[in-house]
Amino acid sequence: MEIVNYEKNEMVKEKTAVALGNFDGLHIGHQKLIKTMVSKGREKKLKSSVLLFKTHTKSIIRGNKRPKLLTSNNQKISLLESIGVEMIYSMNFNKDIMQLSPRQFVEDILVDKLNVKLVVVGFNYRFGHKAQGDSACLKKLGKEFGFEVIVVEPVYGEELIISSTLIRELLSEGNIEKANKFLGRPYEMEGEVVEGNKRGKGLGFPTANIKLDKGYLVPKFGVYKSITIVDGKKYLSLTNVGKNPTFNDDDVSVESYILNFNNNIYGKKISVKFIDFIREEIKFNTREELIAQMLKDVDNIKRI
Numbered sequence: 001m002e003i004v005n006y007e008k009n010e011m012v013k014e015k016t017a018v019a020l021g022n023f024d025g026l027h028i029g030h031q032k033l034i035k036t037m038v039s040k041g042r043e044k045k046l047k048s049s050v051l052l053f054k055t056h057t058k059s060i061i062r063g064n065k066r067p068k069l070l071t072s073n074n075q076k077i078s079l080l081e082s083i084g085v086e087m088i089y090s091m092n093f094n095k096d097i098m099q100l101s102p103r104q105f106v107e108d109i110l111v112d113k114l115n116v117k118l119v120v121v122g123f124n125y126r127f128g129h130k131a132q133g134d135s136a137c138l139k140k141l142g143k144e145f146g147f148e149v150i151v152v153e154p155v156y157g158e159e160l161i162i163s164s165t166l167i168r169e170l171l172s173e174g175n176i177e178k179a180n181k182f183l184g185r186p187y188e189m190e191g192e193v194v195e196g197n198k199r200g201k202g203l204g205f206p207t208a209n210i211k212l213d214k215g216y217l218v219p220k221f222g223v224y225k226s227i228t229i230v231d232g233k234k235y236l237s238l239t240n241v242g243k244n245p246t247f248n249d250d251d252v253s254v255e256s257y258i259l260n261f262n263n264n265i266y267g268k269k270i271s272v273k274f275i276d277f278i279r280e281e282i283k284f285n286t287r288e289e290l291i292a293q294m295l296k297d298v299d300n301i302k303r304i
């Protein structure tokens with residue numbers, strides 16, 4: 001996968017097919033759009049590419065109301081690679097870019113830098129200063145500058161339009177099953193293993209605590225069946241998300257107890273795939289009650 005940087009003033013020589021959007025979550029709607037771009041691009045002998053802003057466009061525009069992210073740039077890049085995308089055109093979304101009119105964006109970026117011959121966007125795509133441009137405007141500019149525009153219709157799941165917002169809501173409600181169905185894969189959080197409160201081993205349940213980045217979406221507090229990936233190997237695990245009410249912790253933690261595992265993994269980068277919501281977090285009166293419940297949780301995930 002080739003990564004080309006706008007900031008380095010890099011220009012693309014080959015003719016390209018480009019998909020445009022934030023693509024946070026890269027859910028099955030996004031996947032359909034990207035696949036359309038890749039296959040139509042191949043037909044026309046164009047280099048398949050995605051223009052990615054390093055930050056979500058709404059995170060700059062909305063300040064504090066920024067949406068919590070479902071995918072990191074690295075996750076997006078590896079998912080895009082697996083769909084067959086050949087190039088990422090990477091840009092910072094800053095005040096200068098934000099102020100480009102739809103016409104300037106098309107001329108300065110898509111035509112001059114990216115050499116586009118095909119642009120694929122979703123049905124509700126907006127672009128340019130104050131989101132003035134829509135797909136009809138893009139089509140008009142395409143005629144003028146000589147590129148084709150394909151607008152991809154929405155993908156539905158259970159009569160709802162699948163969107164990143166819908167998936168954020170499902171994860172916040174603990175509806176991991178539906179969120180995973182719409183993502184087309186399990187929801188995944190990755191991070192470095194950091195030290196926790198050093199209680200886990202004493203309870204008989206050591207947990208690898210992931211260093212959390214505040215920008216990412218944390219699913220509903222509770223206990224999940226999960227798959228934890230350490231050094232490329234998959235392990236069955238139980239992941240607790242929340243504030244450990246039994247111990248009145250202040251901070252939110254995401255921590256995995258990995259079954260049949262006994263290694264020191266502090267400092268390693270691990271990834272947790274959420275498979276099933278098991279139960280809510282409980283405030284127990286004693287450590288013993290918590291331990292008894294964790295033993296039941298282990299039994300539980302071995303059965304489902």
Ligand SMILES: Cc1cc2nc3c(=O)[nH]c(=O)nc-3n(C[C@H](O)[C@H](O)[C@H](O)COP(=O)(O)O)c2cc1C
Pocket residue numbers: 196197198199200201203205207209223238239240243244245246247255256257280281282283284290294297
């Ligand atoms: C399977 C599992 C279930 C858990 N359920 C609860 C719970 O219901 N209530 C709670 O207060 N903490 C729960 N925890 C979190 C523990 O309190 C936490 O892992 C323990 O205090 C160790 O924290 P530490 O890693 O910061 O040392 C659970 C942890 C695991 C692994």
Ligand SMILES: Nc1ncnc2c1ncn2[C@@H]1O[C@H](COP(=O)(O)OP(=O)(O)O)[C@@H](O)[C@H]1O
Pocket residue numbers: 193194195196197198199200201202205206207208209256257258259260261262263264265266
């Ligand atoms: N089965 C296991 N699951 C998770 N972590 C384990 C396991 N076995 C050993 N470890 C190690 O133990 C650490 C967790 O121990 P714990 O007592 O819970 O301390 P902390 O509060 O620092 O998380 C993990 O970060 C990891 O390095």
